[in-house]
């Protein structure tokens with residue numbers, strides 16, 4: 001791949017290895033504090049994989065933001081901004097936010113119908129048995145392998161392009177530090193590292209935004225950006241956009257991209273254990289709030305980043321500071337996701353390149369940590385515990401979970417190498433992913449939301465969706481372009497056809513087959529997943545026996561104020577779980593909020609702007625940029641300030657315990 005290197009190779013190794021191991025050291029410290037001063041020990045399997053189902057909504061929202069922020073969220077969103085103008089970031093963000101909002105419905109249903117599951121595949125196994133379980137394990141792991149390898153593909157392309165670091169070294173070294181810190185900390189500590197990654201991400205996005213729209217000598221204001229985009233449209237008009245303009249929502253290819261994004265994002269959220277794991281880790285009463293907040297906060301990341309760097313790449317292409325000057329970017333560079341790194345370098349020189357490298361590394365590692373622990377849970381609970389050793393002890397489960405994190409780190413690196421060797425880039429993989437997994441989206445979602453779905457419906461929906469997606473994709477590529485190659489199969493129309501066919505056939509077949517031969521089902525079956533045996537006094541009985549609890553407490557610290565607060569919250573959570581009707585209100589909120597927000601983001605705002613063929617005036621563009629800034633600030637408040645505010649009491653108690661050695665409750 002063509003590369004232009006503003007940074008020395010040592011910076012590449014420094015960021016990839018140095019920051020990775022810095023976070024591993026931070027994780028050691030966090031795990032020590034957690035084991036010493038909280039009720040939750042990282043040495044127990046339940047805590048390692050589910051964070052004891054006790055995480056508050058701000059931290060869950062921050063974890064959702066960080067898991068859903070891929071390398072592509074920064075790179076591909078900037079690519080579509082570079083290719084389609086303002087409509088690209090809009091559709092990237094709107095097309096991939098709605099799935100997180102919709103997932104709030106599933107999060108609530110998990111708490112109501114399977115409150116003690118570790119993975120969504122346990123629900124499939126309990127409802128539909130072994131064959132369907134294996135089919136959905138296939139779709140789940142396919143989703144994880146696509147997402148994980150795509151992270152490394154995009155991340156390594158940029159590291160190599162900016163520093164000249166060997167691409168294969170980058171692919172293997174990026175996950176190394178992440179594996180170490182996930183093994184050390186488990187899910188809860190991963191949330192805390194995710195939080196710090198999100199904080200850095202937000203600061204750097206704001207750094208780029210203020211540079212491009214306020215201080216930079218080459219652009220420096222929304223009106224200067226507007227004028228530069230107008231000039232760019234005269235030299236390089238956008239095909240399919242109204243008058244070739246970069247500042248219009250009337251963009252045919254951006255709309256097509258938005259539809260692909262909607263389909264593919266549905267697969268990569270609904271079939272990725274990482275998002276179920278965040279729902280499972282949530283406190284039952286706040287899971288819905290966490291997903292709505294997480295979705296709204298995430299929207300600002302691709303929207304703010306690409307409205308800045310993607311458009312800056314268009315505006316600065318003819319500037320001597322642009323790395324490819326006097327040429328434009330080649331198609332290979334665009335598809336590899338290099339418009340954002342080139343724009344950062346053109347805007348801010350070496351500082352911009354370093355900031356871009358760091359923000360990208362944060363995105364890749366925080367999402368990789370979510371993928372590692374998600375896959376480790378599937379391999380541990382759905383394969384090892386279900387089929388290899390059903391009587392496994394918690395110690396054996398946690399050992400397997402640790403080993404599987406290493407195994408998956410290796411798998412993701414090997415698959416990313418394969419993509420590199422056969423010439424698959426980020427852009428191709430991004431458009432094709434959804435059609436491979438889309439068939440299983442509705443069958444998986446219905447497994448927890450619709451008691452009318454049958455085993456035959458789930459199985460036939462997923463498999464026929466996959467077949468339909470593959471056929472529609474390949475036939476359309478052949479019909480339109482006369483041959484099947486990496487280039488023709490990565491074009492907009494074939495990938496659109498494949499994505500739509502997979503998801504719609506999956507939906508229609510699962511509903512039709514289930515309704516054709518209904519089978520009775522009661523959610524009590526799934527509510528029993530991992531339920532404690534009767535007659536044993538546990539916190540879930542609603543009456544915590546303090547002595548028993550202290551004996552079981554692996555940290556032996558139950559007289560600490562921090563621990564007493566945690567126990568009180570656990571009692572409240574157990575009551576909510578025992579009485580699922582209490583979650584009905586949350587379910588209503590999830591349905592109303594997610595449908596209204598989806599309707600606004602994907603229809604009421606963009607479609608009239610598309611149909612009216614409106615080209616932004618300078619004033620409208622300025623307002624657009626102001627809204628972008630406001631959204632990024634709100635997102636920072638949700639994902640950075642809210643978790644701090646929620647845990648202020650815990651940190652106050654912790655301070656007293658650590659500094660004053662206090663051990664009695666208030």
Ligand SMILES: NC(N)=O
Nearest residue numbers: 068070072073096
């Ligand atoms: N997570 C995404 N689709 O950027």
